[in-house]
Amino acid sequence: MTNTNEFINxxxxxxxxxxxxxxxxxxxxxxxxxxxxxxxxRASIFLQNWQALGGKGAIVKSxxxxxxxxxxxxxxLPVTWFKDNPQALIAWDMLPSIAExxxxxLNWPLTRYTQSSxxxxxxxxxxxxxxxxxxxxxxxxxxxxxxxMNSDPLRGRAVSLLPPRHLAFIETTKIxxxxxxxxxxxxxxxxxxxxxxxxxxxxxxxxxxxxxxxGVHGPIEVYVVVTDN
Numbered sequence: 273m274t275n276t277n278e279f280i281n282x283x284x285x286x287x288x289x290x291x292x293x294x295x296x297x298x299x300x301x302x303x304x305x306x307x308x309x310x311x312x313x314r315a316s317i318f319l320q321n322w323q324a325l326g327g328k329g330a331i332v333k334s335x336x337x338x339x340x341x342x343x344x345x346x347x348x349l350p351v352t353w354f355k356d357n358p359q360a361l362i363a364w365d366m367l368p369s370i371a372e373x374x375x376x377x378l379n380w381p382l383t384r385y386t387q388s389s390x391x392x393x394x395x396x397x398x399x400x401x402x403x404x405x406x407x408x409x410x411x412x413x414x415x416x417x418x419x420x421m422n423s424d425p426l427r428g429r430a431v432s433l434l435p436p437r438h439l440a441f442i443e444t445t446k447i448x449x450x451x452x453x454x455x456x457x458x459x460x461x462x463x464x465x466x467x468x469x470x471x472x473x474x475x476x477x478x479x480x481x482x483x484x485x486x487g488v489h490g491p492i493e494v495y496v497v498v499t500d501n
Contacts, residue, residue, distance in 0.1 A: 280292070305449065305450060305452060306414075306415045306449055306450045307449045307450075308414060308449055311444050311445060311447070312444070312500075314414040314444070314447045314448070314449065315331055315414075315444040315447055315498050315500065316331075317414045317415075318412050318413070318414040318417055318447050318498070319331060319417070319496075319498060320417070321414070321415070321416060321417025321472075322417035322418075322419075322472070322473065322496055323417070324417065325417055325472050325473030325474075326473040326474050326476075326494075327417070327472075327473045327474065327494045327495065327496060328345060328493070328494070328495045328496075329495065329496040329497070329498065330497055330498070331444075331498040331499075331500055332370075332497055332498070332499055332500070333499075333500050335370060335373055335374065335377075338370055338371070338373075338374040338497065338499075339374055339377060339378065341497060342374055342378065343378075345495055346404075349403075350378075350380045350403075350404075353403045353404075354381075357401060357402070357403070358381070358383075359383040359388065359398055359401070359402060360402055360403040360404065361375075361380055361381065361382050361383060361402065361403070361404050361406060362382075362383050362385055362388065362398060362399050362402040362404070362405050362406070362431050362435060363382040363383065363384060363385065363405070363406035363407070363431065364384070364385060364406065364407050364408060364426065364427045364428075364431060365384045365385065365386055365387070365426045365427070366408070366426065366427075367382075367406065367407075367408055367441060368408055368441050368443070368499060370441075370499055371406075371408075371441050371497070371499075382406065383398065383402070385399065385426075385427070385428045385430070385431050386425070386426055386428070392428075395428060395430060396430050396434065399428070399430040399431055399433075399434040399435060400430075400434040400435070402434070402435040403435060403436065403437060404435055404437045404438070404439055405430075405431040405432050405433075405434065405435040405437065405438045405439070405491070406431065406438075406439045406440075407421060407427065407431055407432050407438070407439075407440050407441070408421075408427075408440065408441045408442065409421055409440050409441065409442035409446065409496075410422045410446065411442075411446050411447070411448055411454050411457065411458075412442050412446055412447035412448065412498075413447070413448055413449075413450060413451055413454055413470075414447055414448065414449055414450070415449060415450045415451070416451070416472055417472055417473070418451075418470050418471065418472040419440050419442055419470070419471050419472075419496060420454055420468065420469070420470050421440075421468070421469040421471070422458070422465035422467075422468055422469075423465045423466045423467035423468065423469075424465065429467065429469060432469060432471065432490075432491070433490050433491075435491060436491055436492050436493065437491055437492070437493040437494070437495070438471070438490075438491040438493070438494045438495070439494075439495045439496075439497070440471070440494070440495070440496045440497070441496075441497045441499060442496060442497075442498055442499070443498075443499050443500075444498055444499070444500045447498075471490075471494065473494060474490070474491060474492055474493060474494050475488055475489045475490030475491060475492070476488070477489060
């Protein structure tokens, strides 16, 4: 067969049908969208789905809530980490003010990713040896318990991918109902980011003999703080 028409004629004859001569009219498909009634409900459902996938999370409404949350999750571990590695906490250059204040109060010094080294390749090594990567989130998806992060020169993906633990912050107002809304919002930016991370719980794979393994392609522990202030 040398062209498309010959192929279609042959296929029609095998099916015992006449060869189509016109393109069939498009079929409109209306898929109901998953929508929640308000911001508070979206945050609650987002957190439930995040935790169902193995992540740890909390909704905080004050500076004191933030401090209690971090202490409950990490206790004195950062102090132990700093003894062996002063760059144990690697973070994006900019974090929400409530997070910055909490780390300052706890006296947990943050190594800023882009300032950690002039050579980007050395930054990867620093992130890989860190104990905790700390980021914010651009958007969230309530339906799947997913945080969404757009690639940016000041916010390296290595921070969320290479350390064994990842801590993310997201405001309740940034949580959307479903993936469709997120993609619409990203498309509206005009120039899309070079990469988009979507994280739903710890890294997991069952590629090897269908045996579920956690932390193979990314952090083994993931935490999200939903700020409602």
